[in-house]
Amino acid sequence: MAGVHVVECASFVAGPTGGMTLAQLGADVVRIDPIGGGSDHLRWPVAPTGESYYWASLNKGKRSVAVDLRSPEGRELVLALATAPGDDRGVLIDNVVGRPWLVHQRLAERRSDLIHVRVQGYPDGRPAVDYTVNAEVGVPLTTGVDGWADPVNHVLPAWDLVTGLSVSTGVLAALHQRAHTGQGAYVELALADVALAGVANLGWLSEAADRQGERPRHGNHVYGSFGVDFACRGGARVMVVALTDGQWRALQAATGTTEVFTALEEALQADLRQESERYRLRETIAAVLRPWFTARDLDEVGKALDAARVLWGRYRGMADLVADHRQQVHDVLADLTLPQGGGAITARSPLRFDGDRGPVGECPELGRDTDSVLAQVLGLTDAELGGLHDRRVIAAPANSKNQ
Template sequence: MAVVSARPLGGLRIVECASFVAGPSCGMALGQLGADVIRVDPIGGGADYHRWPIAANGSSLYWAALNKGKRSAAVDLRTERGRELLMALVTAPGPEAGVFVDNSVGRRWLSYPALAARRADLIHVRVQGHTDGRPAVDYTVNAEVGVPLITGSEETAAPVNQVVPAWDLVTGMTAATGVLAALHERTATGRGAYLELALADVALAGVANLGWLAEAELRGAERPRHGNHLYGSFGVDFRTHDGERIMVVALTAGQWQALRTVTGTGEVLTALEQATGADFSRETDRYQMREAIAAILRPWFAAREFSEVRNRLDAARVLWARYRGMVEVVAAHRAGCGESVLTSVDQPGIGPTIAARSPLRWAGCYLEAFPAPALGQHTEEVLAEVLGLGQAEIGALYDDGVVAGPC
């Protein structure tokens, strides 16, 4: 699969003033599609500039991964001149400019009315914690919507947090959708837009859109925990003779039949249906009898080496996957042939490192990936290009500590 250099959002300029995951992932997604995303960073870096995971030299792998392909201007926003620079960058003229993404709190000078007074067609997307302005992060909103209380094994009463900040990532993609929707409206009407997006709303909408809140209301009780069993269908992990662990799922009647056939358990499972009145062609019945079904299937996996299990499941078109650690994922990518969403970039301050392209493929091709900038790498370039400042003006800003170049 080839990698193409086409940039669908080429020419669009976005100013980003955001930290942590949601806001930066929005800018990253748009930047991977070709937008010129200018990060305005505090001199010395923001709250997430040194966030873990980190490289051996202390550089943040997290920050580098979320800011791929952007430009960075380092500005002291505590100063009046620094605030003026940011406002000027956000409201600079041009049909494909005037787009701002931030998660700032308490900066009245950076409010939509203040910015729109300078550019009436401004598009401003503000990422928040809660709609009332209270702070939140993925791990707090996830606790609030109930997911940790239905996660984990049946034996534990303690909540189980998810490792992936899923709500942050969904918020970032929702923010990107908002930017594109507002751009479409501006093209059609000439109007700007102010969009607010609360992380807590994204999490609530997520569990509601899956029917989980409706289920809780009708049940009047929490959904039971099932460990690695798939809720509402059949799916669970099995161990092979040589100690490998795999996840097997049978969502459809065809997948269920394939699993029965390859494991040679059809007669036993049919007897179980007859004894219990269940019909395993129905997803609900497979779910309700999950423990008994797993007990019947488990010996088949336990008696075979992984290589045999893999070959037979693949031949039967069973839906399955082997559990892998991330070290193995990286090794498989390094040893692999052909194109994938993963690639390598030469990251300043870190060196060659694994990175991801946009998962979107255009005409079957991935777009090119670029490294994150060094902090303040493009300060002079942005001030000259976007604001038209001359060398003397830029030099004075450097001398007065209002802006900074790469560290």
């Protein structure tokens, strides 16, 4: 996407993830923040210096512009950047709902072929975040153990991340349309719709309609198949899954339980080659397999499962992944230098083009590129930039000559 210019005026996860994805694909993404930083600028987790690991990583590879978004002059700069002329310009990502000065109609009057992707909470513009939306689509009430009455919230903002990737998809589709028709697009994307689409497309709502109620809670068992965690000798735990008949046969071979399960099938008149049957008898299967795992340490278990090509994974902490990264185990992970000189761990693009993930991207300091972007895109002179600084319409980092 080299040569494509995107303006991002969004905070938190979804919008910045969309912009970061486009930046990793080569687009020139300019992130606009209020002077001093937006509500996510110092969001946890933070470094010992107080810098946000979260903000730094989600905005790597972008250029940073700091503008007084409350002043007419500042808003005019944002409108001018978003609608700047050029075949590869006029692309805006935002989640600024309810601000009349940034409505699509006003932007389209300045550039009719504008591509404008707006992230919303709900389709009607009401606010929402991942954790409130997830509560409303039923996931916390199907998570947890049998008999537990309370909801179980999750840690991962999964709907935010999916929404962010949908933002980048929307931009790509709109660019394709504009290249062929010359028409712009106003693309609205609501977090609530992403979550509803997710659970609907997985068939979960259809199941609830058939049941006329909620799916049962099964703790760490995989729903509708066989998969559960086992403790090894020494305390390490592994997750083992058998979705297919081949995976089920591999698990029996690795644990030496083929004859046991053949006899069990005959006794219970069951066919464990069927995924639904393995799910129905999940507790019985787990009880048969458990002694094999508890009699062996993790290394022995891992070698046996790998040799038989069993589908499995070890439970690990994030500190374990950090240790892996120090040994350069995962090439998707990379080091990032924070503006004050500290270090962070971030990621390259998970997409590999002919084996290449592309560059990591530099972490911008808030407002670092304000002057250069306004000069390059809008043609402002040094004198004009100086005046904007004097009137506190724009800002650069504290160590800038303009501060």
